[in-house]
């Protein structure tokens with residue numbers, strides 16, 4: 001890509017840049033929070049979480065001093081809670097962020113994308129940033145069917161020569177998000193179109209991956225009683241540190257209901273997409289008359305998005321259910 005075309009893309013970016021709250025941000029901690037959110041959340045959806053997180057934890061130090069449970073609660077709804085746990089761990093491991101991609105990569109939970117984004121956007125290091133949008137733009141522009149990640153990173157690094165790294169990387173990301181979109185790219189409006197090798201058949205680059213996503217069925221048990229909803233705290237895994245209703249396979253579900261002495265009723269289904277799994281959750285529930293250990297106020301706990309969906313389905317219906325008594329403990 002020659003310098004003239006780069007300048008054309010930068011001029012397009014200056015004229016059409018999305019007004020995202022982290023645009024132009026140079027504070028490395030704020031850039032880090034934005035980039036961690038953007039790893040799995042679309043820019044428009046990430047904005048309210050970005051504001052909320054930084055309002056409560058305005059500095060790396062404030063984040064380091066907060067209890068993990070509070071960090072997870074503030075992150076609630078943004079999903080992929082490992083990101084919040086990693087941010088917290090990182091804040092506790094350094095008092096300030098290092099300036100280079102290489103040093104950033106050595107921090108806990110920081111991968112190539114986040115390290116490059118913070119280095120380029122906050123510190124102006126001459127490195128490329130490859131996210132899904134940039135991968136698609138580069139693959140199409142150079143007509144690469146199946147580029148390896150290493151090849152794309154090398155290419156992205158080389159392209160930063162002669163341009164401002166922050167503006168350039170954000171321009172490429174915006175082009176992918178707004179013009180060179182996965183479906184129906186607007187090649188007629190694209191500043192790179194005069195030299196784009198892939199514009200005759202953009203859908204061929206990069207070659208679409210075939211994903212087979214199996215649907216997994218889980219059973220959720222929602223018990224509403226005096227004092228709130230029955231919630232369990234996950235100690236590890238994807239939902240580590242979060243509270244949720246029991247989510248089980250069918251056999252374990254009925255064993256749990258029997259052990260608790262409840263006869264739940266079917267309330268409906270919710271669907272939920274994870275990175276490599278599609279979930280169909282069958283929601284069952286009952287209203288309890290007597291207190292039960294584990295009943296608590298869900299609004300006071302960090303909940304996963306999936307649990308929020310399940311409760312959104314179950315609680316309005318359970319509010320009208322007849323109340324049932326639990327059998328005596330020895331029964």
Ligand code: SF4
Pocket residue numbers: 137140141179180181185186187188190191192193196197198199202
């Ligand atoms: S011309 Fe079309 S395919 Fe090429 S970069 Fe622009 S939008 Fe993408």
